Amino acid sequence: MILLTGTAFMLSAIVLFGVAVILPKSPGVPLDRRRPYQPADSSLTRFAGSASGAVHGFLTRRNVRLFNREELENAGLRTSQAEFFILVIAGAFVSALIGVIAGGLLLGILFFILAPFVAKFVLRFRTGKRRAKFDEQLGDTLQLLSGGLRAGHSILRAIDAAATESVSPTAEEMRRIITETSLGRELQVSLNDTAERMRSEDFVWIAQAIQINREVGGNLAEVLDQVNETIRERSEIKGHIKSLAAEGKFSGYILMALPFGITTMLMVVNPGYMNVMFTHPLGWAMIAASAVLMTIGGLWMRKIIDLKF
Structure with missing residues (x-):
């Protein structure tokens, strides 16, 4: 009886083993269901990708x-x-x-x-x-930096906070500085590259202030506040200069456009009146001389109204 029972259990184990191993398994979960959803690219997207490559x-x-x-x-x-x-x-x-x-x-x-x-x-x-917008946002950027420093953060953490709170393009440039420094680049080099890339003299001052503070110490928040005040005063002066130079620029535009406007009006009102100017050699010489004189006058006026500050 015991032998028959043991033989039955052995046969049952062999049958279960065959069912579990030898027989084909039930289909598993498809591969596309085990991965995050990825929308299929259209034919136009694939064509654009291949063309770009x-x-x-x-x-x-x-x-x-x-x-x-x-x-x-x-x-x-x-x-x-x-x-x-x-x-x-x-x-x-x-x-x-x-x-x-x-x-x-x-x-x-x-x-x-x-x-x-x-x-x-x-x-x-x-x-x-983009560079002009970056210069306009420097005041707010300096306030964020000095506020972060007063809260006890390091300069890198303050720059990271400024990148989070600012808008483009300041946010992009600050985030780029953080990324470069996290990859092992010197902070001063990243700041100088940003100043050169954005062509901002005001940001050069900020980079120099941070570098001097890292070398000799001191309260960087107060230094940045002073730099911020200086930048705001320079921005106010820039606004006054632009408003005063706007009249000269507008006069220059009118004087440059006046000969073309008069010529167009004469050709519309009386076409035969201007034919001699384009058919006679003296007219060609006058046109060439006018072009040279207008170019010289335009460059001269541009030099006068293009103020450096």
């Missing part, structure tokens, strides 16, 4: 630096050189198509050639606007 490889092999990373970062753009190059090419083709429809093939070619220059102008405009 191809353009990046071409620019890298040819060592082309038409729109380098520094220019894009200074303009506040988060695109790569290849992506921006694709946008410029697309804009050039669209502009050429508009030019062909509006004025013919020559105008379309002209629009296509002007597209990279327009892109450069847009980058410089955005860069200048």
